[in-house]
Amino acid sequence: MTTAKSENTSPGRILVVGGYGAVGAVVTATLTDWFPGRVVPAGRDAARARRLGGVRADVARPEEFARTLDTLADVSVVVLCVEPPDAEIARICLRRGVHLVDIGATPRLLTAVADLHDEAVAAGATAVLSVGVAPGLTNLLARRVHEAVGGAERLDITVLLGSGERHGGDAVRWTVEGLAEPVEASPRRTALPGYGTRAAHPFPFSDQHTLPTTLGVPEVTTRLCLDSRPLTSMLFALRRTGLLHTARHPAVRRTLTGVVRRVHIGGDGFAVRADARRGDHHAALALTGHGQSRTTGLVAAHVTRELLTGTPPTGVHHIEQLPPLTTLPNTLSTTHDITLHHYDDPPGPAAQ
Numbered sequence: 001m002t003t004a005k006s007e008n009t010s011p012g013r014i015l016v017v018g019g020y021g022a023v024g025a026v027v028t029a030t031l032t033d034w035f036p037g038r039v040v041p042a043g044r045d046a047a048r049a050r051r052l053g054g055v056r057a058d059v060a061r062p063e064e065f066a067r068t069l070d071t072l073a074d075v076s077v078v079v080l081c082v083e084p085p086d087a088e089i090a091r092i093c094l095r096r097g098v099h100l101v102d103i104g105a106t107p108r109l110l111t112a113v114a115d116l117h118d119e120a121v122a123a124g125a126t127a128v129l130s131v132g133v134a135p136g137l138t139n140l141l142a143r144r145v146h147e148a149v150g151g152a153e154r155l156d157i158t159v160l161l162g163s164g165e166r167h168g169g170d171a172v173r174w175t176v177e178g179l180a181e182p183v184e185a186s187p188r189r190t191a192l193p194g195y196g197t198r199a200a201h202p203f204p205f206s207d208q209h210t211l212p213t214t215l216g217v218p219e220v221t222t223r224l225c226l227d228s229r230p231l232t233s234m235l236f237a238l239r240r241t242g243l244l245h246t247a248r249h250p251a252v253r254r255t256l257t258g259v260v261r262r263v264h265i266g267g268d269g270f271a272v273r274a275d276a277r278r279g280d281h282h283a284a285l286a287l288t289g290h291g292q293s294r295t296t297g298l299v300a301a302h303v304t305r306e307l308l309t310g311t312p313p314t315g316v317h318h319i320e321q322l323p324p325l326t327t328l329p330n331t332l333s334t335t336h337d338i339t340l341h342h343y344d345d346p347p348g349p350a351a352q
């Protein structure tokens, strides 16, 4: 499969779908600073989108979306800040040679977009997947620790989210859907800088499904905990009862999403940690910050800038497969309140 370099000299516009949501608003604002006059925020609320200088777009209506792209005529990148039902929106973009940045976190959807690789290459377009905190920064940390042990046999990723942060509705819907999924792995205790040693529970983050392919690591797990210990215990005890499986039904999911959105116990901090093991070798890296929605938006903006100003290979790639993006955690730690923590072996908290 060839992946020729694409020319990114096009001065076209940047369509940010979901561009006024919790993540999308950060993407819109950051890219507007970097590329004034070129950013078009979009969503289903036509009036709200127009007030922001944007357009109506609905990822659940592919034909209408295609017409919107054709009407705008000069879009060079679409940033998807909301999950579409399937890969149709990605196909529409890539077939037109329009680059794509996708912050989606559902394994099934990421696999469907990755399957468009050859179409993207043929059209000279690039798509970047696994963009955000988890997936996203977790993938980048995973690549670093994997390389540090000379090729990991096993990767364990831990994500801590702040239950006091006002997460966007679509992100909460995704989390509730994740709680409804059956799990096989067991919880694991991990030290997270600033949060002590925490019990984290298996959760269907997409990184554990894609990293075995992109890094060639046989075993990858990702676990979740919240900054509030009681809330973490309560949530996962509830999951063990099997009651949360009912969240597969749309009406129950909507109700639960509404309930979870109203719970604000804890802060807005987040932490992610990746541990790699190969025989006796162990390497670990962690990253902490505030506002996972904001950080996801910043990661998406940096990826978009790389597509517009760099020479990324055509085709569909996960963030950790693009070498210029592997230093993004360091870039964010110099420009934003993000801290990188290196661990010695045996693991123990250490300053940057």
Ligand SMILES: NC(=O)c1ccc[n+]([C@@H]2O[C@H](COP(=O)([O-])OP(=O)(O)OC[C@H]3O[C@@H](n4cnc5c(N)ncnc54)[C@H](OP(=O)(O)O)[C@@H]3O)[C@@H](O)[C@H]2O)c1
Residues within 6 Å of the ligand: 017, 018, 019, 020, 021, 022, 023, 024, 042, 043, 044, 045, 057, 058, 059, 060, 081, 082, 083, 103, 104, 105, 130, 131, 132, 133, 134, 135, 136, 167, 168, 169, 170, 171, 172, 174, 292, 293, 296
């Ligand atoms: N990779 C990561 O680390 C990471 C982190 C956080 C979130 N995410 C993902 O990012 C997505 C957005 O999260 P969020 O917290 O920003 O959610 P949010 O605040 O609910 O924002 C969603 C935005 O999308 C728009 N929207 C909803 N349905 C749409 C549709 N069918 N077509 C077009 N626009 C639509 C909404 O506006 P209208 O309702 O007016 O259309 C809103 O502006 C979620 O899918 C979440 O899973 C990923």
